Ligand SMILES: [Zn+2]
């Protein structure tokens with residue numbers, strides 16, 4: 430399995446998951462940038478949009494769905510989500526308008542998302558490295574063109590096999606119609622994606638416990654948010670049980686799903702630019718784990734940036750020497 434973060438935060442979210450021989454099954458989890466930005470970031474890692482078998486959608490906020498009209502209409506890429514979320518997506522496809530995470534209406538024509546949190550994000554990472562233009566109008570792959578529908582339903586709590594990947598959806602707590610996280614399994618490896626949740630529930634912990642790579646929201650530092658510039662209603666919404674996970678809540682969740690018998694990877698994601706910093710999120714996580722007596726050698730912690738981020742390859746699981754060096 431290969432997992433690549435194409436960007437994370439309120440300016441947009443997208444994650445590429447690949448599995449199977451030569452990475453033949455390719456899925457996105459969320460597509461919250463313009464089609465052009467997604468195409469350019471995929472190009473950097475040798476992937477073309479026509480190779481995608483689907484986009485798993487966690488919920489209908491613009492920072493997770495902005496590219497869907499283009500991906501569906503121009504590239505015939507199916508959307509995988511629950512029927513309630515898809516009903517709202519259909520409205521967005523018809524009107525061209527999407528609800529942002531902070532409640533504003535956003536047009537899908539916009540190349541970037543003007544959210545409260547993204548003042549300087551605009552063109553930070555849209556240039557293509559390695560030279561070359563990315564062609565957005567290439568022909569659609571035949572296997573995708575022939576798909577009978579562009580909506581593959583996956584009820585929250587259910588599982589579905591897509592190519593080489595088994596996808597399990599589970600409920601999270603966010604102010605969207607039917608928000609969910611995903612557990613993706615292939616070749617004995619598991620990746621769990623949990624962002625945009627105001628609280629951590631037992632159902633979420635059950636899934637997070639299974640993950641080799643956990644992509645977990647660590648949105649804000651509570652004190653920083655309370656003292657920061659956001660209006661009261663927005664602070665209240667972020668702190669509510671259907672808002673976003675704080676650094677403390679993320680640490681608590683990791684401690685409650687601690688596995689002493691293996692090495693795991695943790696990507697702290699969906700960080701607020703105003704109410705958090707990568708250093709703060711990472712150091713608070715490390716501090717909490719240290720205080721609880723956890724062996725930090727068992728956890729590789731990194732922060733997913735708003736622009737193109739990390740790559741995780743499941744072969745790291747078999748190559749990591751610390752598995753054998755760990756004290757009993
Ligand atoms: Zn979001």
Ligand SMILES: [Zn+2]
Pocket residue numbers: 488490530603605625
């Ligand atoms: Zn959201």
